[in-house]
Structure formats: structure tokens, C-alpha cells
Amino acid sequence: MTDIVRIEPGPRMSQAVVHGGLVYTAGQVALGAPGASVADQTRDILSRIDALLATAGTSKEKLLTTTIWLADMSTFAEMNEVWDGWVAPGHTPGRATVESKLAAPQFTVEIAVIAAV
Template identity: 40%
Template sequence: MSQITRHDRNHRRSRAVVHGNTLYIGGQIGTDLDGDITTQTRQALEQVDRLLAASGSERKKVLSVTLWLKSMDDFAAMNAVWDAWIDTDEPPARCCGQVEMANPRILFEITAVAAI
């Protein structure tokens, strides 16, 4: 059986879980909840970068992402940040939807699965 490693965990969640050669990244949000969609998206992607690096992975190894927006009115602005961040030669499978966030100040959240 492959070892399971949990990163930055508490009684409720782990920020990331490694099983075999796969990294599962839990929901990441921006740190400035007063920031606009551009700021929050950029900050959440920085969190993903840190978790990828800590597990020995990188953007081009991202396999799948789910992007959540509080409002689809922010879709174009979020995509501008996303397009600058993602490895366009090795893009992941992706879906994006609108959801009611746990905190109304959260505008963007991302989950990801990556190879290590």
C-alpha cells in the first residue's frame, strides 16, 4: 500500500494530501478577503504554487483543477490571471462554476490534482 502524507492538517482538513505519485490540493483561497477577484485569484494560485513546490511538483504537472467563483461576472478577470499563471503548453483538465462561498468575502477558490 502506498504511503499517504498529509500537509498542513488539523482535525477538519489537510491543505494537501500525497498518495503515491499524486498530489491532491484542497480548496485554496486568497489571503486578502477585501481584495478584488484579480487579487484573490493571484493569491490563491500562489498558495497552489507553494503546495506544489513543497510536494516536489510544478504547474506543468497539474492534471485537473476545479475553479469556483462567487459571481460569473468575475469570469473574464479571473481568466486573465489564470492564463498568465498556467503552463499553456501543458494545461490541466478544468471546470469552473459559480457557488455560494462559505464566507461571502471569498470571491475565488481552487482545488487541484497534480502528478509528482
């Protein structure tokens, strides 16, 4: 039986779950969201993802897939500018980006990843 490790578990969800050699993050939003630009929210989220991956014993070089939700698709280029500076060259994951109403109006970006450990 393979162990399941929950990172930062809460009553509703864990921020990440490790199982079977993979880490799955919950959708991450910016902690400093109110008034922050899409670029600032994206930087905040990617920093949070870096920390979760490190806690799981892996890194962005082992990303397999990413899902990005934008509250407004017109901010796609702004988000991508930050993403392109963060993602590891030669290790880009599969990715989907969609427009969606997010959990609260102050959130403009949400990102979830799956990575190998």
C-alpha cells in the first residue's frame, strides 16, 4: 500500500497531496490578492507553488501538467509574461488556460499543478 501524504491539510482541502510518485496541488490563489495586478497575483501563486513542490520533495522542473484559471481572458498576456519567466526552460508541462469566475472577486488567477516527485 502506498502512503498518502497531505501537505497543509485543512477541514475542506489540503494544499497538496502526494501519492504514487506524484504531487497534486489544490488550486492556488494569491494571498495578497486585494488590489494586486494579474502579474502580481501570478508571481504570488507561483512562489506558493514553488514552496509546496519543495515541501513535497520536488520542483517545477518535474511539472507534468498545469491548469490556469483567469477571471478575464484579456489578461492572458500579462499572466503569460510572469509564467514564461518562471517556468523551467526545457521542462514545460502540458497546460490548459481557461476563463472562469473564481471563488471571490479579488482573485484574478488560480493555478493548480501536478508534478512527479
